[in-house]
Amino acid sequence: NAGVTQTPKFRVLKTGQSMTLLCAQDMNHEYMYWYRQDPGMGLRLIHYSVGEGTTAKGEVPDGYNVSRLKKQNFLLGLESAAPSQTSVYFCASSYSTRGVYTEAFFGQGTRLTVV
Amino acid sequence: AQRVTQPEKLLSVFKGAPVELKCNYSYSGSPELFWYVQYSRQRLQLLLRHISRESIKGFTADLNKGETSFHLKKPFAQEEDSAMYYCALSGVTSGTYKYIFGTGTRLKVLA
Numbered sequence: 169n170a171g172v173t174q175t176p177k178f179r180v181l182k183t184g185q186s187m188t189l190l191c192a193q194d195m196n197h198e199y200m201y202w203y204r205q206d207p208g209m210g211l212r213l214i215h216y217s218v219g220e221g222t223t224a225k226g227e228v229p230d231g232y233n234v235s236r237l238k239k240q241n242f243l244l245g246l247e248s249a250a251p252s253q254t255s256v257y258f259c260a261s262s263y264s265t266r267g268v269y270t271e272a273f274f275g276q277g278t279r280l281t282v283v
Numbered sequence: 284a285q286r287v288t289q290p291e292k293l294l295s296v297f298k299g300a301p302v303e304l305k306c307n308y309s310y311s312g313s314p315e316l317f318w319y320v321q322y323s324r325q326r327l328q329l330l331l332r333h334i335s336r337e338s339i340k341g342f343t344a345d346l347n348k349g350e351t352s353f354h355l356k357k358p359f360a361q362e363e364d365s366a367m368y369y370c371a372l373s374g375v376t377s378g379t380y381k382y383i384f385g386t387g388t389r390l391k392v393l394a
Contacts, residue, residue: 201382208292210386211327211369218380227383258327262373262382269315269373271329272382 170194174259174275181249181282189244189278191259199262200242201226201272202234204255211258217242249282256280285310287370289385296360297393304355304388306344306370310381314374316353318344319384321367330355330368340364360392 175190191200201216203226213226215234223234231253233245242261246253256279260272286309296302308314316333331339333346333353344355353370367389373382 199380199382203384208386210289211384213383216380216382224379260327268334269382271317271332272319272327272371272373274327276326 172259172261172273172275174257174278176278177276178279179281181246181280183249183251183282185249186245186247187249187280188246189257189259189280191242191244191261191275193240193242193261193273195261195263195273196239197261197263197273198239199264200236201260201262202232202242202244203258203260204228204253205258205277206255214244214257251282254280254282285372285376285381285383287372287383287385289368289370289388291388292386293389293391295391295393298362299359302355302357302360302364302390302392304368304370304390306353306355306385308351308353308370308372310351310372310374310376312374312376314372316344316346317371317373318342318353318355319369319371321369321387323366327369360390362392362394365390365392 202214203211217236220239259275262272288307318330319327320330321327370385
């Protein structure tokens with residue numbers, strides 16, 4: 169059972185380049201999330217999804233787009249990378265049962281540097 | 284507005300001393316509350332959740348709805364407890380699902 173897997177683990181981009189981060193989960197979870205982690209800022213929610221084909225904005229959505237075409241995958245796109253997007257990105261998934269929301273299961277993180 | 288507040292960015296204690304990591308929340312509903320831990324360069328992992336009312340690695344956390352707090356406590360800190368700790372909440376309010384984290388507290392346990 170792989171859990172939550174993020175691809176790639178590391179990436180260096182030049183300003184203005186685009187890229188897509190892939191998150192895959194094999195636990196059949198309904199909910200998926202993308203966070204960025206910055207020193208002193210903690211984890212900030214970028215976008216999230218409550219089910220296949222649905223997405224919603226989090227706290228810091230600007231400059232990012234997401235898609236959830238399949239339940240197990242949640243893609244995060246940067247159309248035109250900026251140095252301010254240098255961060256560690258975490259994907260997570262969770263589910264609810266009988267109205268109780270479970271903990272989030274995290275990927276290993278993607279360290280992105282924009283130069 | 285929904286919010287999770289962890290007032291301390293850094294907490295340093297000596298080995299064997301008691302630890303309390305503070306967490307306050309603001310939420311117009313009945314949230315689920317969690318504590319997550321992140322050891323150096325590892326992924327976040329669940330430490331405990333309020334509905335379980337269990338002790339994990341000697342840590343406990345009690346939900347105080349009156350004070351809207353969910354502080355994490357351990358009576359005797361160990362060096363291996365040094366890590367980043369995040370408080371989080373999840374739930375639905377006004378039909379919108381939320382899962383949000385605090386800014387985290389770095390715990391350093393000194394020998």
